[in-house]
Amino acid sequence: MTEKNILAWFKKQKWKPHVFQMETWKAMLAGYSGLINAPTGSGKTYSAWFGILLEYLQKYPDQKKTKPGLQAIWITPIRALAKEIEYSTSRSCTDLGISFSVAIRSGDTTAGQKAKQKKQMPELLITTPESLHLLLAQKGYPDIFKNLSTVVVDEWHELIGSKRGVQMELALSRLKGLNPDLKIWGISATIGNLEEAKDVLLGKYESPTKMIRAKIVKNVQIETIFPDVIENFPWSGFIGTQLLPKVIPIIHKSQSVLIFTNTRSQAEIWYQQLLETEPDLAGLIALHHGSLDQNTRTWVEDNLHDGKLKAVICTSSLDLGVDFSAVDTVIQVGSPKGVARFMQRAGRSGHSPGALSKIYFVPTNSLEIIEGAAMREAIKQNVIESRVPFIRSFDVLVQYLVTLAVSDGFEPDVIYKEIIRTHCFATVTKDEFLWCLQFITNGGNSLQAYDEFYKVEIEDGIYKVLSRGVAMRHRLSMGTIVGDSALQVKFLSGKRLGSIEESFISKLNIGDVFWFSGKNLEIIKVHHMEVVVKKSTLKNGKIPSWQGGRMPLSSQLSAMIRYKIDNYLANKVNDDPELNKLKGLFELQAKRSHLPTSKEFLIEYVQTKEGYHVFMYPFEGRFVHEGMAAIVARKISEIQPITFSIAMNDYGFELLSDQEINIEEALSLDLFNIKNLEAEIQMSVNATEMSKRRFREIASIAGLVFQGYPNKAMKTRHLQANSQLFFSVFEKYDAENLLLKQAYDEVLDFQLEIERMRMAYDRINQQSIILKRPIKPTPFAFPIMVDRTRSSYTNENIQDRLLKMKAQFEKDS
Incomplete structure (x- = not known):
């Protein structure tokens, strides 16, 4: 078989190979390692796969009589993607009449399948970083890899900024040590530091390397879903279900929809609310996240692939690479926190070359609406986040x-x-x-x-x-991957539903009801790390919480938000529907306080029944704000003995005290002039x-x-x-x-994202400080107060509490 046969196969599929695919095949045959950069749905898998196949047939022309053992390893960060790669590679081998076995090895692989692999490894093994390390822990592992020619690391942009990426670096160093001629290829979506990503993956070797970029522009269309009336005061902490009536028509008019949420808790609530609002969707919608049982997830993936599901509410568990051809619409609930994540999710729709990727953005509060315009601008300017690789782990x-x-x-x-x-x-x-x-x-x-x-x-x-x-x-x-201890949730019959964190279950008693896997469940007993449950007829149950749910806004998205506010102030008339929709809120912010340009840094000093508040708005994400708030609080306390409570969100932070704050004196002492940031952090943060x-x-x-x-x-x-x-x-x-x-x-x-904090301080020192003393909290301040209120009020219905606060602040607006 030659490249001519592959081209004929493409033609039979009614496809035409891209230049970057053919370029990759030639580079692999010439002995190069490299990184393939192409948008979602452009055929990245086939670019690396046919390079492997062509080399194999070149080495073993009589392939039907040869069993050379493991030839290639394909690393995937998620199990759902492994199944997709197995299907694509096996199908092409069958079509082309090539004897080339493909198998998966992951945490879901049975003992029997592993034993079979031990006797005879497949030519292509699709696996995860963890399972590859388990192979390195086997006696005689060099024999397994002795004929290994190529390793492909899929979705490298997802691995590089994590310790799983470090695991891959180490595994590749050992495989390269066993076979210096080993070729390493990465597949990655666009990230801000693509060249560095290539260098991290390929390591410091003499072998030739290439960066192969697809000259394909992915057309992404963003539509923000607006409430009928923009509230005067936004609030944070809600999960977007107020806009659910506007989401249901989108589901009905689409063939198949992926609804992305940022947390598993939010996914569970959206699934529950959708069924309650639209009972006719029962059996047509499903739930998918990492804590659900593998059988459940597989069932969802299979039915989504076959076009049998109208909608799936999911988390990052379906972010990556899986081709669900039936999906023609994607909905993102709440801030995606980053441009790359938003584009990755948008690419789940229109998952084919040249197809339009349509994504709806559902904001969870009024101020979040601006992120729709910010993301559109970031995509237009090709502003994508970098992934910072770990060092010295x-x-x-x-x-x-x-x-x-x-x-x-x-x-x-x-x-x-x-x-x-x-x-x-x-x-x-x-x-x-x-x-x-x-x-x-x-x-x-x-x-x-x-x-x-x-x-x-x-x-x-x-x-x-x-x-x-x-x-x-x-x-x-x-x-x-280290998380809270996981307890298995199962029915008395033994059927498993998935896993739930111990910290959540420890707060419940026997007989309590919670919502999980799309079902209301009553706890019968907790025994040996298992939660035995039965279905409950009660409509209200506690929603599980999982650790790690709060991500910070990326610096790129933060910069685009500042850019959009600046743009609004300069033009007043705007092409962005989001900014036009927010005109009333911006006018109220300007009336009560000030709407800052990119050359200004806004500080608000407000007195309420709660005490004295200082609000500052760096727009740099909650992690940076946590450190900055602690440093500012310590510097003010050097002027006067004072105690603060601190709250923050992605846009700014609040210092609250029961005594007056001498903010003018603090500003006169150069509050933001930081000569040694590390030392300031050590003094200010625990x-x-x-x-x-x-x-x-x-x-x-x-x-x-x-x-x-x-x-x-x-x-x-x-x-x-x-x-x-x-x-x-x-x-x-x-x-x-x-x-x-x-x-x-x-x-x-x-x-604390110290480098990002350092850049924020540098920017603030170039800005004019604007100090305002509004009579009431402003639209910018209110969401930060809500975040603090949510953690303070646990026995009162939080929504009722926030509506009271909102009504109070709206008076005389």
């Missing part, structure tokens, strides 16, 4: 070293030379590597008195795990407490705390207590501990 490195020790063992000098070729560990010194070796052999300086940390032993210079118990616990704990919380994840990944055996998981509070104990021991007796230093670095880099 010693927790992942320690886990990786034990993984290699569990299999055949490793020679330290060989592995050190491999890991410093990765982006993440390029700066690791020999002494730091020796620290990691000491840590896995005897727990390091502070833990060597405890035998349980003597995991790895040295035999003839080879580092090995000899204890079967240590090996088993390590295999059970591998991975970099960085130790934040690092202690961050350390729980690091301790779990590094194997300091064991999360338990299947169905006997350790309770979250015990994990937290154990990790905090280690943190305290290291602080007191081992200040140079690399895991301890990592916790502090990650708080600065990822939790």
Whole structure:
């Protein structure tokens, strides 16, 4: 078979191969590694796949008589995408009459399937970063990979800014060490730092590399859904169901709809509200998120693929690469928080070359409406977020070293030379590597008195795990995704519905009702990490909460919001329907206070029954605002003894005190002139407490705390207590501990976003400070107050409370 056969196959599908696809095939055959950048629905999969197939047929022309073993690995970050890739690759092999086996290996692969693979690996293995590391933990793993020619890392833009990306860097360094001629190819949507993404993936090797970009413009159409009347005062914290009556007609007129929410809780509520509002949709709509049972998710994916579902309410579980041809409409509920995420979701509709991707934006509060215009502008200007790669993630490195020790063992000098070729560990010194070796052999300086940390032993210079118990616990704990302990939810019949976090269930009692998997469920008993339930006829139940639901607004989307407000002030007449719709709200903001241009920084000082409020509006996302608010509060407290409560959202932050705040004096002392930001943060934020919380994840990944055996998981509070104990021991007796230093670095880099905060301070210092003293809270201030109110009022219906607040602030507006 030649390229001519592939072109004939494309013609039979009524497709025409793109230039970037053919360019990739030629580059792969010429021995290049590289990164493929193309929009969603443009055929990225076939660009890498046919390159693999052509090389295979070139190597083994008599392929029907040859069983050369594993030729290629295809890495996917989500399981739903694995099934799609299996279908596409297997189908093309069948059509072309090529004997090339394809199989999936993930957490859902049965023991029988794994045993079959152990006897005879497929030519193409579709797997995840975690499952690839589990293969590296098998005895004799070099034999599995001895004929490996190519590794494809799909959706690399999703992996690069996470520790799963670090896992991939390490796995690739080992595979490249086994076979220096190995080709590595990434597939990525557009991100702001595409060249850096290529360099991180491919590492520091001599082999030739290429960036292949598709010259295809994806046409994305955005339509914002507006309420009939824009409220004078927006509020945050709601989930957009007020606009549900306007969403239902969109569902009815579409063939198939994906409704994206940002959290699993929000997905559950939208599913419930849709069924209550439109009972005729029963059986035609479904729910999909990562905590649902795999069988449920597979059923949803299959029926969505076959066009049998009218709508699916989902989270990021359906963000990536899966081709649901029946989907012609996408709805995004609430702020997507980033341009790239919004475009990725938009691309789920019109998932074919040249097709229009139509996405509806459903804001959850009035001020959020502006984000529709901001996203449209960002797409027009091609402003896309960068993904910041992790560096010096010693927790992942320690886990990786034990993984290699569990299999055949490793020679330290060989592995050190491999890991410093990765982006993440390029700066690791020999002494730091020796620290990691000491840590896995005897727990390091502070833990060597405890035998349980003597995991790895040295035999003839080879580092090995000899204890079967240590090996088993390590295999059970591998991975970099650390969440709350998960309890399995199941009926008395034994049918499983999915998993739910322990922190939520711990607040409920037997007989309580909660909403999960689209059903109202009553708790019968909680036993051995299982929640046994039955269906309830009650209409009201608690909605589960999951950790990690709040993402910050990206700096690119923040900049576009500031740009759009500036544009509105300059032109007054605007092509954006969102800005025209918000005209009344902007006029009220200007009347009560001020509507700032990009050259101005607005501060509001307001007195209410609650006390004295200072509001500031950097428009830089809640993580940056958390740090900035703490620094400003500390600087003001140096002028006068005062206590603040702090609240923030993505647009600004609030300092509230029960005594007057001398804001003019604070401003006269150059409140925003920060010479040493790291020092200011250390003085203002409880960085130790934040690092202690961050350390729980690091301790779990590094194997300091064991999360338990299947169905006997350790309770979250015990994990937290154990990790905090280690943190305290290291602080007191081992200040140079690399895991301890990592916790502090990650708080600065990822939790407080120090570089973004630094840029925000630089920008504020170039702006004119506008101090206003409005009589009442303004439209900009109200959402921040609501965020604080939501966390303060737990026994009163929050919506009633907010409506009272809104009515009070609307008086004399």
